[in-house]
């Protein structure tokens with residue numbers, strides 16, 4: 001393994017710490033001329049099968065990650081293309097991040113006496129929690145407010161320290177860096193430490209061995225998986241086993257599209273999406289992700305919120321239960337097929353990154369965790385316009401009158417209710433359009 005600064009060219013003997021003295025993240029490469037991939041075929045499936053192109057480690061911390069099934073999609077027969085699903089939900093903690101974690105944890109083990117830390121949308125955090133448990137070291141998981149319940153359950157079950165920070169993962173990245181410095185933790189956040197991409201890229205090696213795809217559709221939030229896959233294919237080209245890199249297609253949610261919008265030349269949006277794993281507002285790896293799309297001759301697709309359920313259902317029809325952030329690849333495939341993007345002999349791989357068992361995020365439960373009084377107020381106001389005292393009586397709760405007013409003020413500041421009219425000193429409240437929609441999503 002060679003460690004080099006892509007900016008100033010300085011060479012290092014290891015990628016600890018992960019940044020150059022000039023501040024740039026260090027990159028990993030190998031002596032590609034001397035790499036022999038023929039032993040790969042004789043080894044068991046999994047990330048460490050590819051050790052000629054992985055960093056050397058003293059001890060491997062593994063839960064048998066990688067080697068995930070590649071399934072022929074029935075959907076492809078209907079469309080008239082060769083479509084395959086790379087089912088990454090079958091990794092040990094149910095997501096593609098286990099590839100990253102096994103390498104990052106094994107590599108950083110000797111520098112993680114006090115433990116590991118990661119900032120994550122949830123999957124990498126759940127994964128680190130498991131691998132740190134396996135390694136017998138503490139883990140700190142910095143996850144945002146918006147995260148699926150199942151991921152939190154995993155983090156807690158594996159005994160990691162859970163830190164909720166920021167609305168999306170963006171804010172957590174520098175927080176985790178501070179924590180790593182302060183507590184002497186080994187930071188495996190992909191944005192802060194490129195070592196994990198060495199594991200992430202094995203997805204490309206498996207795709208090459210099993211399919212040699214012409215196109216790979218990748219759900220894209222931070223861009224680290226997309227770039228990892230790209231790096232894998234570039235290395236296969238360097239070694240000389242492939243001539244061309246497959247076209248890489250970044251799939252983002254319409255509501256959060258900082259990378260796709262740049263490729264497609266439209267205004268970016270950075271709002272929360274139901275595909276929470278893709279909610280990254282300001283991806284640190286944006287330039288690398290754009291490089292992967294450009295250099296592979298790929299493109300980007302944006303998927304609407306209303307297409308997420310369809311995507312999940314169609315994947316389920318193949319026998320794969322994936323989270324929304326993974327299901328985006330299906331509507332993206334349909335769009336590209338309709339536009340005539342593919343040709344008959346193309347071999348298209350869809351990356352199903354993470355399991356649907358990790359669950360949905362419930363905004364209602366998160367925001368209104370305190371006894372649900374606010375929800376009750378919303379329901380009452382959903383029936384008719386009411387004033388404060390009336391609401392207090394109707395609630396039939398052992399609650400001070402002032403407390404009801406406090407709830408009303410907070411609901412107003414959230415934009416869920418508004419003043420309807422006044423009669424004398426009485427202020428009547430009603431639901432806003434946002435409040436009504438909010439109640440509707442709850443009752444679904």
Ligand SMILES: [Zn+2]
Nearest residue numbers: 005008020022
């Ligand atoms: Zn440098």
